[in-house]
Amino acid sequence: MAQHSNLCSLYLLGSLPPANKLSSLLPSYLRKLTLSMLKLEEDTMPVLGQLQDLSILRLFADSYMGPRMTCVSGGFPKLRILKLWMLEKLKHWTVQDGAMPLLQELEIRRCDQLENSDGLQQLPNLNEVVLTNMPQSFVEKLRGSSGNNVFVKVNNWEFSRYQGK
Template sequence: MQDLSTLDVQSTSEDEYLDLDHMNSPPGPPRYLQHLSLTGRLESLPQWIPQLHSLARIALKRSKLNVDANSLEALQDLPNLVELELVDYYTGDLMKFKAKKFKKLKALRMEKLDQLAFVVVEDGAIPELKKLTLSRCQNLKLLPFGISSLVFLEELLLYDMPEEFIAKLQKDSEDRYLVENVRVIQSF
């Protein structure tokens, strides 16, 4: 198990919690893991995730973590993380990407975050982000605060987003200048 490069764990039902803390025991989590996908409820992110320095891709689905879970803190310093997918992952209304964190992240997908109303990207956070996908975040009506600091952002893909959010991206809207550097903006 120590030499695994991909790990995909799924619960059998939407209400079942994943218990993965036993992987913290010797011999510990797979140290060469590059791809991790967890589908199912979580009390908190497994404590061993920050030890996975080879991790390049993470998908967290149906986790429904609460505000107190410090959900992004366990992921923000992973040195090789380039792709992060968060689907029905979080029940809070604010998601904050802290300054100088997620240094190599290139693709971020946020989907079905039902309570999410605000996204904050602090100056210097996710500096290499090229592709941002937002899907079915029905309470997100404002562009992420700090999106203009994502100077390498090339694609903004939107799926089933609220009309108020889409209106902020129209050519004649007062917020359009925030994404002026983004080459591709598509709404589906």
């Protein structure tokens, strides 16, 4: 896929090689990337952060299976939107100083084990955080550390299965 220089949007569903080999597979000009059900055990953020034109990143259900995730300094220079959905084993997320300097919108949905996020207060352009079905302890920590310029919206949806006759 790396030779497809005109490819700007990609949705990958299923399995891929380990994270350290992703950089050789992904086109460098990607602007929108969605990963789902990849079950990667190695933190992909250092590799994905090297995609210089990436503006939207969506990590959906079971795309990452590790307990820690780190966005390294200098990574994701153009990222504006980040969505983390149903990363069930993620416990700690770190955003190093200088990572994601243009991030405006963050959505975290049903990351049930997520306990801590460090560095979000360092994101100068972050103005909206949407939390859906997140542990109350995480919501309170995030609200306490996000500052006054960030709008934090909390959704708690209860899903029930339709019982047809």
